[in-house]
Amino acid sequence: MEVRARIGWNVRRLRVERELSQDDLAYNAGIERAYVGHLERGTKNPTLDTLEKLSKALGTDIADLFIKPPEGAELLRPLKPGRKIS
Template sequence: MDVRERVGWNVRRLRVEKGMSQDHLAYAAEIERAYVGYLERGKRNATLTTLEKVAKVLGHDVSEFFAIPPKDAEPIAPLNPGRRKG
């Protein structure tokens, strides 16, 4: 797993733990919704400014995005479909 995939895995993990949709995260962090998807899939290099915005919305420090996932970590399951609060 390269660093972009690691950051993406952790962004998705923290977002799902918070029960937040990609749409809500994007809106609250003032970034494009599609960019959140690219970021979570490790397809984009995020700037430190963008990571800081995302971390603030998720209530974590930027350093949390660089945590190494456990070796036996499963892919993060998506949230249930449909409308959600927040």
């Protein structure tokens, strides 16, 4: 798995674990929602500054974005549709 895909897998894993929508994560990190989607799909190459913003918004260490997925790990299921009301 290439590094962009690994980062994308971890961003999505952490976001879903925290029950955050892409909109919520993007807002909390101060980045565009569409960019979060690109990162999760591994189609964009994030800067270190962006990774730092994401890790802070996810309440985790930046190193957690580089964790190797377990052997045979699949993509996580989407959250339920609709906006989460805080």
